[in-house]
Amino acid sequence: MTPPSLPTEIEGWFSTRGWDIHPHQRDMLARSTDPCTLLIAPTGGGKTMAGFLPTLAELSDGTHDGLHTLYVSPLKALAADIKRNLRTPVDEMGLPIRIEDRTGDTSQTVKKRQRADPPHILLTTPESLALLTSYEDAPRIFRGLKRVIVDEIHALADSKRGDQLFLALARLQTLCPDLRRVGLSATVDRPADVASLLARHPDPCAIVTADPGPAPDIAMLQTDETPPWSGGGAAYAIPAVLEHVKQHKTTLIFHNTRAQAEIFFHNLWLANDESLPIGIHHGSLDRQQRERVEAAMVRGDLRAIVCTGSLDLGIDWGDVDLVIQVGAPKNVKRLVQRIGRANHRYNAPSKALLVPANRWEVVECVNALQAVREGDLDGDPRPRGPQDVLCQHILLAAAAAPFSADDLFAEMTSAGAYADLTRAEFDACLEFCATGGYAFRTYDRWQRLQKRGDLWHLRDPRAAARIRMNAGTIQDSDKLKVRLKRNRGGKPLGEVEESFAATLSQGDTFLIGGQIVRYEGLREMTVEVSRNAAKKPRVAVFSGTKFATSTQLSQRTLRFLQHPSWPELPDHTADWLRLQRDVSRLPEPNRLLVETFPRDGRENMVVYGFAGRNAQQTLGLLLTKRMEDRDLAPMGFVATDYATLIWGLDEIANPEALFDLNALRDGLDGWLAGNALMKRTFRGAATIAGLIERNTPGQRKSGRQATFSSDILYDTLLKYDPEHLLMQVTRTEALSGLVDFARIEDMLARIEGRIDHVRAPHVTPLAAPLFLEVGKVPVQSGSAEERLLAEETDALMRDSGLQNVKG
Known part of the structure; x- marks a missing residue:
């Protein structure tokens, strides 16, 4: 197929607006027949139009029947926005092109019509695409599909949603062998890695990089x-x-x-x-x-x-x-x-x-x-494709039609994230999907697949609906709806976590949507509130995403601390760092600074690991356990992105002995086994893999019900089948995510035993903020504690002859 030239109506549309087609848009048009292209272009650089120009050119003559281009976005709102923005030029050019979106907000009536009569361009999300591939009529729906455009691909490349998407693309490629793939992004730290995820393994993927434009x-x-x-x-x-x-x-x-x-x-x-x-x-x-x-x-x-x-x-x-x-x-x-x-x-x-x-x-x-x-973007190497997502994909494939294990394995390993999947690993996932695994094979509810001849089938075809109802990789965090009381209008305001709602008593106030509301009670799993004019509310504990400082930014900061002076910093912060250098020392990139000092009748130890909050939190858990084993009486700890503070009764005279990697790893194994964090991680993996169903026809489990079910399953597997597939997935995810032990290992490998122990007579400047971490150290008054610490720091600076710092 030769690259399409730009039809006169499209050229004319640009000309009437006095616009020139950007060079990277021309490049994408010239590469329109390539099997895979990744475009990296700055925000506002017309990425979306660059992705769609070949589609508009190919559809402009009105001869294509059915679905031609699938656009996949990480956000429902982005899909809707692109539909609005694309509809305008298509209408103004007079092109005979139907454009529709399909997300969780689309009505069932429209979804049913789209399956029967697909538009030329369908805008969707990874979840909706995965569901579309699970229907028995998927071959007919995608019969005419020529192109897939993945927008904001960087936001999907590092998540399970991306894994779900790339497996769905592998399925589409089986249905449409000549399918062309396009990825769009403004921020990619490892273009070659993202391109390999987008491409059909082992095929190459061209990378087009646009002029980045002026510096921000x-x-x-x-x-x-x-x-x-x-x-x-x-x-x-x-x-x-x-x-x-x-x-x-x-x-x-x-x-x-x-x-x-x-x-x-x-x-x-x-x-x-x-x-x-x-x-x-x-x-x-x-x-x-x-x-x-x-x-x-x-x-x-x-x-x-x-x-x-x-x-x-x-x-x-x-x-x-x-x-x-x-x-x-x-x-x-x-x-x-x-x-x-x-x-x-x-x-x-x-x-x-x-x-x-x-x-x-x-x-x-x-x-x-x-x-x-x-232009130094950060990002960690992509982990292997997770097996819980793989299990879900196997079940979705079974919902669509009977399949050959050999064919499905070949299809899955064509997805970049699963290119190194072994046959033994695939067979373990297939066995789990078929029987639930060794510990559950006698229970009928997990007997989902059976082999007939050379093909695997659903045992009960009615199970397909339940599989689709529970598909997806986004794990909700057990939230409850918040509404004004019915006699106040019943207006929905949003959601809060179940764990937060459980702490509320009638009359408590909290913030949601920028307004203060008063908790009135729980009605049918809905938090009912009324408006309140209080000045100081409680604050809803939204889970959201907890960001840890990236490894690259942490290392850059450590190198920055070694500068002889810091003209880039305001005086109050530069003086603070100079004082730290005078009374103790500053952390260094390939060494580990450990400070010990007395304060308020307690002994304190600060470890400046710069490993990110999760890793520093884990380090606190492991070090306090090591201290307990040595009768050093730790009383508690607090962690930030850059340090861990541990306080207790006994002085730590030899902190170097606490940092033996093998001992820390052994301590981690013992701590993880029955930990609530592991159970939470297991619950997410088990839900994605299909062991736990949150949705059943006519009802939905509450978060507490689902937690109760998953805790029982976890305890059962821990006792009877600790090597179960989902237990392996749970451990892998906990180590790389919530626990982040790999960053502790990297830190210890980097320092190679080089530990600088400073015994200080009092709290040091860098340690002072650690005493103010909210909810960690019991204090009579946060403001009083801040003032006392500010006064201590001011006194230290006066003693050093440096400029006063106002806290």
Whole structure:
């Protein structure tokens, strides 16, 4: 097939607007017949049009019957936005092209019609695509499919949603052997790795890189107030942020967690004396409320939107001309993505400000900004494709039609994430899907597949509906709907976690959607509330995504600490680091700094591992266990991204002896076996793999019911079948995710036994903020503790003859 030339109606449409087709868009048109192409282009650079130009050219003559192009997006809202943006040029060009979207929000009536009469272009998500491949009429639905476009592929490449997608693409390639694949992204840290995921293994994938355009205009916010020693709210910066909002058309104010977004929005609203129109947007809010905010953004009605990752991706949200990131970004790639939301136009520099929430984050923000300027994106190597997703795919394949194990294995290993899957591993997954595994093979409920001749079938064809009902890799976190009481209108406000709702008593107040509500009671698994005018509410504990500082950013920060001076830093932070160098020492990249000192009748040890919060938390667990074995009486610990503080009764005279890797690994094995964290990880894997069903016809299990069921299954497997497939998956995921033991191993390998032990007479400057971690160290008053620590630091600086630091 020869590459299509651009039809006159498309050329004319560009010409009438005075637009030139960008070089990378021409490149994508020229490569339209390639089996796989990855386009990396800056935000606002016309990636979407570059992906769709070959489709529009091929469909312009009106001869194609049925589905031609499938567009896959990580967000339902992005699919809907692309449909709006694509519909306009198609209508104005007069092209005979039907465009529809299919997501979880699409009605069953429309979905049924789409299966019977597919549009030319279908916009969907990984979950909806996986379900489409599971129907018996999938060969007819996809009969005419020529192209698949995966947008924001970087957001899928590192997740189970991506694994689900790439397995679905392997299925589509079997149905449509000449299928062409296209990936689009603005931020890719390892282009070759992403290309290999997108391609059909072992086929190559071409990479097209567009002109990156002008460098972003980014800086750290300058304020009259100095950041506090600890905390994540950045309340000190509210007046300065408000001034910048007043100076711009529309400002996106990003936060790393939903709870922090709620607090900041509340404080911003209280300080908003001019009643500027501002909104809040995050994943726990009611969908209608999110859509109202999105519509207001597109119309240009809002001056500022406080948000989380829910607005990270490539949706064109109107005339945004400033992005503010509150809190250290933790990840350079994510920061670049967020910066790109401002001035969403080709060759227009994005404008962004970083707002460190505390003193340490000043250091991290300076290093993140430098990494952005150098184009140094961070990212860890992609792990192997997880087997729980593989099991789900086997069940979905069985729901579609009987299959040959040999054929399905060949298909799965054509997906890049599973290219090194062994036949033994595949057979173990197939055995699990068929019987539930050794421990459960006598239970009828897990007897799902049987072999007849050379093909595997569903034992009961009616099981196909249950398999589809429970498909997906997004694990909800046991949330309850929040509504105003029925006599107050019954309006839905959003969701909170079950664990948070369980702590509420009638009369308690909390923030949701930027407003303070009063808890009235629980009715039919719904949290009923009324509006409340309280000034200081409790805050809903939204789970969201807990970001850990990336390995690359941590190492960059460690190297930065070795500079003789820090002209990039404000005086208060540079003086703080100089004081640390004078009274102790600064952590170094290939050494481990351990400080010990007395305070308030306790002995304290601080380990500056710079391994990320999860790994530092795990290190605290393992070290305190080692200390208990040596009768050193640890009393507790607290962890941040850069350090772990342990306090107890006895001085640690020889901390080096605590860091034996084999002993730490043995301690981890013992701690993990019955830990609640392992049970939570098991529950997620078991739900994805199909061992646990959250949805059954006519009912849905509550989070507590599902937890109870999974805990029983976990305990059973731990006792009778500890090598069960899902137990292996659970351990692998816990070690790489929530526990992050690999980063502890990397840290110990990097230092090679080089441990610097400093015995200090009192708390050191870098250690001081650790005593303020919320909810970890019992204090009478957070503000009093902060003042005492600030006074201690001030006194240290006076004694050293350095400039005074105001806390």
